[in-house]
Each structure stands twice: as structure tokens, then as C-alpha cells.
Amino acid sequence: MGYIELNVLDHVVKNVVLGIDLGTTNSLAAIWDADGPRVLAPEGESPIVPSVVYVPEKGKALVGSAAKAQAVLDPTHTLFSIKRFMGRGIGDIQADLAMLPYKVSETDRHLVQFEVRGKKITPQQASALILQEVALRAVNALGGADIIQAVITVPAYFDEPQRQATRDAAKLAGIEVLRIVSEPTAACLAYGLDQKGEGNIAVYDLGGGTFDVSILRVDDGVFQVLSTAGDTALGGDDFDRCLIRRFQDELRAQGCAEETLADPQFLSAARLAAEHAKRDLSSDPSTRIQLSLPELGLDYRTTLTRAEFEALITPLINKTLDHCRRALADANLKPSDLDEVVLVGGSTRVPLVRAQVEAAFGRKPHTELNPDHVVALGAAAQAQVLTGGRRDVLLLDVTPLSLGLETMGGAVAKMIERNSTIPCSHTEGFTTYVDNQTGLDLNILQGERELAANCRSLGQFKLTGIPPMPAGMAKVAVRFHLDADGQLTVTAREESTGVASTITVEPMHGLTDAEVEAMLHEGYANAQADFDHRRAVELITEMGTMLRAIEKNLEAASPQLDKETLEDLAEAMVAAKAAIAKGPEAIDKAAVQATRDSLEQASLPLAAVLMDSVVKKAVSGKQLGDL
Amino acid sequence: MVDPSAQTTHMPEAHPAPCSGCEAQRLSPLACGSCGKLSEPETHPSPFQLFGFAPTWTVCPAELRKRLMRITRLTHPDLHAEHDSSQAQLAEHHTAQLNEAYRLLLDDVERTEWLIEYLGGPPASKGVPQDLLMEVMEWNETLDDVEHAGEAAASSALATLDAELQTRKHQVLQGLRTLLDPLPEPNSPVLTQIREQLDVLRYLVRILERTKALQTA
Structure with missing residues (x-):
């Protein structure tokens, strides 16, 4: 990716194999090489890239924390929770639409797309930008690479079109996907539960936007997912929504206009405030919330206790526990059969979640690893296996939904049952319904319902060339093969003549190869220059945020700062303002980075004063830029 | 689906011919545990034979599962991803066949159906008995x-x-x-x-x- 090391005498193509957790809220990459497993980040930076894309009026899209910062300032041009829309149609996401501050439409292939500044952006394209950012940061941390291969994780509950959309996104980002792995499976690997001999494991993964629970069995290093259950539209974001609704209710009671409560700017600010409150309440018994939006004439202050928060989210947690019971029942296990419970996802930091999971499974869950890093580390472990690095671990994945064929009268003939271990195949005989029928239409379905109309169609094809014969005489063998990567191939063959027809299912929700190709050539950011540029834009945005925070607090804190500190700070602020004025087009990344770093350095004493002062409570655990 | 009282019996062993590559005794006709060679596919192998067992009505789920894991460790495509594509395809095919056979053996209806056909019994009757x-x-x-x-x-x-x-x-x-x-x-x-x-x-x-x-x- 434009990052070729210029060792002309002995240039070996350098290939890196990453594990990537492409999350609803955050994404990150990890590697498992000779130095062991670790998450990757450029020096001094967080490995976590918020899964947010900002579309500016002109120039390249911003990705990650810079884009997240724009969510308040310019919400209608900021894309978040993109993963919720991967491989989905508008009909699938009705509940989400109301909360979104941007427009969503549908392509003629029934694919959701975002409409921002007149540009149409598919979730695959937006996810590609995130993947690219994650991969480039990781590669940067590793000192460069020519080829990026990756194991990418998805919720165990993701269906075929959603997995396919993830593959498409990686393709657009120029990343070769070695395998799509389910997140809970990866989590077990990260915890090294393959070393446990044998046992049953429950993985409870409550991320930003998705929940899933999987029951796994491990025997001497072989993992098998016995069952999975979950909800692709339930997560920590919903905790935020509970809080937003509470803010709205309270404001409404105070006489606030409905218009204001539905304002995109209000919704974005409320979302940020909710996220902060949620985090605070994981450690503190209560938190103060302040929403100041002078443009909307709004200045809202409230206090929220942990007990109130817990009452709000209890129905959501109960929903997750229902799924836990279902997963256990599907695996034919009782809670007492479990040997390990693993918690994954930032939302499992919420104390009530931990307590309820412990109560439901009757076992203290693993929390040793950072719940935000677990999945990426596990993906890196699987990448190790696939590149021949380790032979002691084997993941056996299952298909999350049943696959079948539509039969006469709109019923479904199940070919591969939900929770079947992959790879698997199944062949079944079908026949003609009317005399002299020469073709057979095959409608491939996914889902648990008994009627074809209630299942999702993954594709249709026709077997032609059946010789004319009385109804019921033709013998058509239909074979479903689901490969180790979850890709479905269906073959139909008329046995007397050997006429055969095959399709590899490219779901209607996915992109055709031609579409992917076209998008690749649209050519956003495939070079280091673009990466540097984006980084410069990000740094400038960050400096702006820091400057605002400094200016807001400087006057109050200056009596407690010595002259030298104040002079250094003033100097750094002038430099930062100059850099911002020049804009990212005119200066290079290294210079902006240096200016930003000096500003941070110069503002440290100020931050220290603030920490010690009356606002200690409000800023604990935060950087100045968060204020 | 399996009679729980059947769990204590031992399933009858029936090992396939030795490996054509290294002559070692094999557990399953799908792969050799000694040299790692995957064999050429058979069209209609006995599901019991794939697991190194002789046909039997009474199966022991724990024993079958243990065998499944041992053989999967030899055949799974992940462990052949580095090899050439014909090996990778064989791995894919063999593992799918093994998983399908495992499902069949644990399903009372399908296992009995297979045994009836194996023993030359009558085909299923049409309609309700x-x-x-x-x-x-x-x-x-x-x-x-x-x-x-x-x-x-x-x-x-x-x-x-x-x-x-x-x-x-x-x-x-x-x-x-x-x-x-x-x-x-x-x-x-x-x-x-x-x-x-x-x-x-x-x-x-x-x-x-x-x-x-x-x-x-």
C-alpha cells in the first residue's frame, strides 16, 4: 500500500497478516507474530479507531477519532454505526432510522446507502474506509508492508449477506481476507482457552451495536461453536438511547420544543453525553450531565444515579439473558455444564451486566483482558493458524441460520440446519411437478421460518435442459455446500442426463464483482499520501478541540500556573493556530504532529491544575481534549 | 435424538486399509494421521467407516465426538490452507463429508434409514403408516x-x-x-x-x- 521499504539491494515483499475487529462502535487491529499477540497502534496513539466516517464539503473523508469529533459539530455529514447497515435493506433497519441524523436510501439492488452531501455511499464503502484506516495504522506500527492479509471478525449472528458485505468492504480497502471469523470464537482464542483441555464455554459479547452469545466446546485445542443466539440490533448504543430518551423526556417536561429534541445537533450532543455518563457510572455511583447548546437555546443539567441507569437498561439486559438461555438450550446444556464464561465488548464494563451474566451462568466471568481488545487478539491468533504459524488450535465454526430451498406451495425444504458445523454439504433429491417440465427454478433461502415468504432469499437460479418426462419422474439432485469460510455453493444435477447447473451464492444484498471493481477504481485513498493527509486533517481537528478546551479553562486556572508555563502555553497556542490557519493542504503530517505534541506538552500543567480543582470529578480519567 | 441409555457401550472398530503413502495404520479412510496425507475422495463412503467404526445401531455420542475431533484435526481446511489448491479442496470435501456423516450417525431416523438400506431392507412407504x-x-x-x-x-x-x-x-x-x-x-x-x-x-x-x-x- 504505497509503503514499500526502499531497500533496493535486497527487497523482499513484506506480507503482514492482521487480525481485525471491525466493530459497530470501534475497530482495531492486532497481530500475533514472533513477538507474541498484541494490538497495533502508531507510537503513542490508541489502537482503537472509532468506526465513524465524516464526509467534508471537499477533500477526503475523515475516519476515526477526527470523524467522531465532527459528530457534534456536523452530525448530518457523519456516518456511525455503519456495521448495522452492512448487507441489509431498508426494511431490516426501520427501528434505527428514526435515530439517525443523516439520510438513508436504498439502491436498486435493495442495498442500504447513505446520502451525504449529495454523494451516495454504501456501508461497504464506508467500512472500507475504516478498514483501510485500521490497516494503515497497524502497518505503520509494524514499519511498513506491501501486502495486507487479514482475518476479520463478525458477530456470530451475522448472516450470509452481512458476511459477504464485510468481504466486499475488505476487497475495496485492498485487504485480502483470509477468513471471516465469528467474534466469540476469536475471544476464546484470545483467552487461550484452547489450553484448557476440554470444557464448555459461554461467550457473552455486548458491543456497541450488536449482542451475541455463543456456546463453545473445546476438546484438546479444537473449538467448536455449539450454538449461537443474539440480536444484530442490540448493544451499548441502545443503553445510550435509553439515556437520550430520558434526557428528552425530562426536557419535554421542562417545556422544551419537540423540534429542538429532534434536532440532529441535539441528538449528537445527547449521544456523546450519554456515552460519558455510561462510562462514569461504571465506576461512580452517580454522574452529572450537562448539555449546552446555545444555538438551540438549550442548557440542560441533570444528575443521574447508577440505580436510575440500571433501571433504564434492565429490560435490555433481560433481553440478552433470554438469548443466553436459548443458546444454552440449543446446545443442550445447563448453566452448571459451563466451565468458562468470557465477557467481550466495551458494554460488559457496566457492573450490572457483569453481575447479571454471573447470576445467569452461575460462574464468574473472565475479565482479565481489555474487553475492547479481546476479539482483535483472537482474530490475530486465527491468522497465525491460517498462515501455518500454529497447529495447536483449530476453530470449528457453525452456520448461524438454516439454509434451504423453496418447494411447491411456498414451503421450505431445509438443506443445512442452523448450527451445523462448517464446512458441510447436503444432497437431496427433487423432482418435476408437471408433465414435460424442462426447467426447475431453485430459490435459495435462509432462515428458520416454515414459509419461503418469511425467509430471506439468497439467490435464485434455474436448472434447464431436463428431458421431457411425466411429472415426478425426473431426478434432480441438489447439493448445498457451505465451505469453511461460510460461502454457499448450490449445484443442481438431473441424474438421467447429467445436466447440471451451479451457483456460488452472491446474495442480492451484496455487490457484484463488477460493482466492487468500479468502486475500487473510484480511487479514494489507496496511497500513503492520502493516509498522511487524513492524519494531518485529524491532527488539526484535534488541535482545534484542544485549543477550545484550553481557552475555556485558562482564565480560571491561570492564577495557579507559573509565568514560564503560561508563556510556553501561549507560544504553543500561537503555533497551533498558525498550523490550523494554513490548513492540511499546505503542511506535512510530521510538522502538524510536532505542533500538536508541543501543544499537548505545554497544556499538561493546565490539565494538572484542572484535575486538582473543583472539576476533578468531572474530568477524572479523561484527557484535556475530552472536556 | 440419541437414546441416553446407550452412552456406556463401546462402538465396534473397523479400521480402513493402511495409508497408501506411508503404510501406517489409519483411523479414517479420509486421512493418514502419520504422514498427514489426504486420500482421494470416495463417492458413497459408509458414514461409520469414515469414523473407523463398523455399522451399528447403538452409537455412543461421546465416543463419536472424540473421533470427530481426532479426524477433523487431520482434515480441516484451515490446516491445509498453505498447501496447493488440490489439497485444500480435498480438505474441504473430506471435512464436509465427515460433518455430514457425524450428523447422520447421531440422528436416530437417518442412521436407521441408512442401516435399512445397507442391509437391503424395503424402501420407505408413502403416506402415514x-x-x-x-x-x-x-x-x-x-x-x-x-x-x-x-x-x-x-x-x-x-x-x-x-x-x-x-x-x-x-x-x-x-x-x-x-x-x-x-x-x-x-x-x-x-x-x-x-x-x-x-x-x-x-x-x-x-x-x-x-x-x-x-x-x-
Whole structure:
């Protein structure tokens, strides 16, 4: 990716194999090489890239924390929770639409797309930008690479079109996907539960936007997912929504206009405030919330206790526990059969979640690893296996939904049952319904319902060339093969003549190869220059945020700062303002980075004063830029 | 789906011919545990043979699972991803075949069906078995009523029917075990009786699936 090391005498193509957790809220990459497993980040930076894309009026899209910062300032041009829309149609996401501050439409292939500044952006394209950012940061941390291969994780509950959309996104980002792995499976690997001999494991993964629970069995290093259950539209974001609704209710009671409560700017600010409150309440018994939006004439202050928060989210947690019971029942296990419970996802930091999971499974869950890093580390472990690095671990994945064929009268003939271990195949005989029928239409379905109309169609094809014969005489063998990567191939063959027809299912929700190709050539950011540029834009945005925070607090804190500190700070602020004025087009990344770093350095004493002062409570655990 | 009282028996071993590459004894015809070679695919292998067992009606789930893991460790595509594409394809094929056979062996209906065919027994009869017809109609009527009344999970009629069907299923399985363990001679007249019992079992399983769906709805 434009990052070729210029060792002309002995240039070996350098290939890196990453594990990537492409999350609803955050994404990150990890590697498992000779130095062991670790998450990757450029020096001094967080490995976590918020899964947010900002579309500016002109120039390249911003990705990650810079884009997240724009969510308040310019919400209608900021894309978040993109993963919720991967491989989905508008009909699938009705509940989400109301909360979104941007427009969503549908392509003629029934694919959701975002409409921002007149540009149409598919979730695959937006996810590609995130993947690219994650991969480039990781590669940067590793000192460069020519080829990026990756194991990418998805919720165990993701269906075929959603997995396919993830593959498409990686393709657009120029990343070769070695395998799509389910997140809970990866989590077990990260915890090294393959070393446990044998046992049953429950993985409870409550991320930003998705929940899933999987029951796994491990025997001497072989993992098998016995069952999975979950909800692709339930997560920590919903905790935020509970809080937003509470803010709205309270404001409404105070006489606030409905218009204001539905304002995109209000919704974005409320979302940020909710996220902060949620985090605070994981450690503190209560938190103060302040929403100041002078443009909307709004200045809202409230206090929220942990007990109130817990009452709000209890129905959501109960929903997750229902799924836990279902997963256990599907695996034919009782809670007492479990040997390990693993918690994954930032939302499992919420104390009530931990307590309820412990109560439901009757076992203290693993929390040793950072719940935000677990999945990426596990993906890196699987990448190790696939590149021949380790032979002691084997993941056996299952298909999350049943696959079948539509039969006469709109019923479904199940070919591969939900929770079947992959790879698997199944062949079944079908026949003609009317005399002299020469073709057979095959409608491939996914889902648990008994009627074809209630299942999702993954594709249709026709077997032609059946010789004319009385109804019921033709013998058509239909074979479903689901490969180790979850890709479905269906073959139909008329046995007397050997006429055969095959399709590899490219779901209607996915992109055709031609579409992917076209998008690749649209050519956003495939070079280091673009990466540097984006980084410069990000740094400038960050400096702006820091400057605002400094200016807001400087006057109050200056009596407690010595002259030298104040002079250094003033100097750094002038430099930062100059850099911002020049804009990212005119200066290079290294210079902006240096200016930003000096500003941070110069503002440290100020931050220290603030920490010690009356606002200690409000800023604990935060950087100045968060204020 | 498997009779729990069957868990203590040992399944009869039947190992395939030694590896054509290194002559080592093999557990499964799919792969050699000694040199790692994957064999060429067979079209219709016996599901028992794939696991290194001789045909038997009584299976031990724990033993089968252990075998599945041992053989999967040799065949799984992830462990052949670095090899050339023909090996990778064989790995894909063999593992799918193994998983399909595992599912079949643990399914009482499908395992019995396979054994009947293996022993040259009669094919499945079309339609509901005569002596079950009235009962099937009655059961379906009860289920239709429950479905229309709603609140299926709390229905006592459903619970009663479920218990009755479970008992019947257990009896049929006991009967099948008496007839099939040890396995009868090929083409034995007892296969006709086995076929009748299997057809009954198939209906019971189907209706039990419906009761389960209603209970969890």
C-alpha cells in the first residue's frame, strides 16, 4: 500500500497478516507474530479507531477519532454505526432510522446507502474506509508492508449477506481476507482457552451495536461453536438511547420544543453525553450531565444515579439473558455444564451486566483482558493458524441460520440446519411437478421460518435442459455446500442426463464483482499520501478541540500556573493556530504532529491544575481534549 | 435424538486399509494421521467407516465426538490452507463429508434409514403408516387448536401431548434397538418390521418438532 521499504539491494515483499475487529462502535487491529499477540497502534496513539466516517464539503473523508469529533459539530455529514447497515435493506433497519441524523436510501439492488452531501455511499464503502484506516495504522506500527492479509471478525449472528458485505468492504480497502471469523470464537482464542483441555464455554459479547452469545466446546485445542443466539440490533448504543430518551423526556417536561429534541445537533450532543455518563457510572455511583447548546437555546443539567441507569437498561439486559438461555438450550446444556464464561465488548464494563451474566451462568466471568481488545487478539491468533504459524488450535465454526430451498406451495425444504458445523454439504433429491417440465427454478433461502415468504432469499437460479418426462419422474439432485469460510455453493444435477447447473451464492444484498471493481477504481485513498493527509486533517481537528478546551479553562486556572508555563502555553497556542490557519493542504503530517505534541506538552500543567480543582470529578480519567 | 441409555457401550472398530503413502495404520479412510496425507475422495463412503467404526445401531455420542475431533484435526481446511489448491479442496470435501456423516450417525431416523438400506431392507412407504393414521390426525388436531388459541407455551394440552409423544418415541426407540442390536443378517425378513417402526418414528419426530416450535414460540 504505497509503503514499500526502499531497500533496493535486497527487497523482499513484506506480507503482514492482521487480525481485525471491525466493530459497530470501534475497530482495531492486532497481530500475533514472533513477538507474541498484541494490538497495533502508531507510537503513542490508541489502537482503537472509532468506526465513524465524516464526509467534508471537499477533500477526503475523515475516519476515526477526527470523524467522531465532527459528530457534534456536523452530525448530518457523519456516518456511525455503519456495521448495522452492512448487507441489509431498508426494511431490516426501520427501528434505527428514526435515530439517525443523516439520510438513508436504498439502491436498486435493495442495498442500504447513505446520502451525504449529495454523494451516495454504501456501508461497504464506508467500512472500507475504516478498514483501510485500521490497516494503515497497524502497518505503520509494524514499519511498513506491501501486502495486507487479514482475518476479520463478525458477530456470530451475522448472516450470509452481512458476511459477504464485510468481504466486499475488505476487497475495496485492498485487504485480502483470509477468513471471516465469528467474534466469540476469536475471544476464546484470545483467552487461550484452547489450553484448557476440554470444557464448555459461554461467550457473552455486548458491543456497541450488536449482542451475541455463543456456546463453545473445546476438546484438546479444537473449538467448536455449539450454538449461537443474539440480536444484530442490540448493544451499548441502545443503553445510550435509553439515556437520550430520558434526557428528552425530562426536557419535554421542562417545556422544551419537540423540534429542538429532534434536532440532529441535539441528538449528537445527547449521544456523546450519554456515552460519558455510561462510562462514569461504571465506576461512580452517580454522574452529572450537562448539555449546552446555545444555538438551540438549550442548557440542560441533570444528575443521574447508577440505580436510575440500571433501571433504564434492565429490560435490555433481560433481553440478552433470554438469548443466553436459548443458546444454552440449543446446545443442550445447563448453566452448571459451563466451565468458562468470557465477557467481550466495551458494554460488559457496566457492573450490572457483569453481575447479571454471573447470576445467569452461575460462574464468574473472565475479565482479565481489555474487553475492547479481546476479539482483535483472537482474530490475530486465527491468522497465525491460517498462515501455518500454529497447529495447536483449530476453530470449528457453525452456520448461524438454516439454509434451504423453496418447494411447491411456498414451503421450505431445509438443506443445512442452523448450527451445523462448517464446512458441510447436503444432497437431496427433487423432482418435476408437471408433465414435460424442462426447467426447475431453485430459490435459495435462509432462515428458520416454515414459509419461503418469511425467509430471506439468497439467490435464485434455474436448472434447464431436463428431458421431457411425466411429472415426478425426473431426478434432480441438489447439493448445498457451505465451505469453511461460510460461502454457499448450490449445484443442481438431473441424474438421467447429467445436466447440471451451479451457483456460488452472491446474495442480492451484496455487490457484484463488477460493482466492487468500479468502486475500487473510484480511487479514494489507496496511497500513503492520502493516509498522511487524513492524519494531518485529524491532527488539526484535534488541535482545534484542544485549543477550545484550553481557552475555556485558562482564565480560571491561570492564577495557579507559573509565568514560564503560561508563556510556553501561549507560544504553543500561537503555533497551533498558525498550523490550523494554513490548513492540511499546505503542511506535512510530521510538522502538524510536532505542533500538536508541543501543544499537548505545554497544556499538561493546565490539565494538572484542572484535575486538582473543583472539576476533578468531572474530568477524572479523561484527557484535556475530552472536556 | 440419541437414546441416553446407550452412552456406556463401546462402538465396534473397523479400521480402513493402511495409508497408501506411508503404510501406517489409519483411523479414517479420509486421512493418514502419520504422514498427514489426504486420500482421494470416495463417492458413497459408509458414514461409520469414515469414523473407523463398523455399522451399528447403538452409537455412543461421546465416543463419536472424540473421533470427530481426532479426524477433523487431520482434515480441516484451515490446516491445509498453505498447501496447493488440490489439497485444500480435498480438505474441504473430506471435512464436509465427515460433518455430514457425524450428523447422520447421531440422528436416530437417518442412521436407521441408512442401516435399512445397507442391509437391503424395503424402501420407505408413502403416506402415514396405517395403524398411526388416526393418532396422527388427532395429534395434529390438538396442535392446530393450541396454535389457534395462542399462549401455546402455557398450554397444558400441549404439555400432555408432548409427554405422550416422548413416551411413544422412547418405546419405538427401545423396540428398534431390540431389532437392530445386534444387526440382523442382510435381507432378513425382520427388516420389514424395522421399516414399519422407522416410519412411525419419523412421524413422531416430525410432530415433536412442531410441539417444540410451539413451546418455544
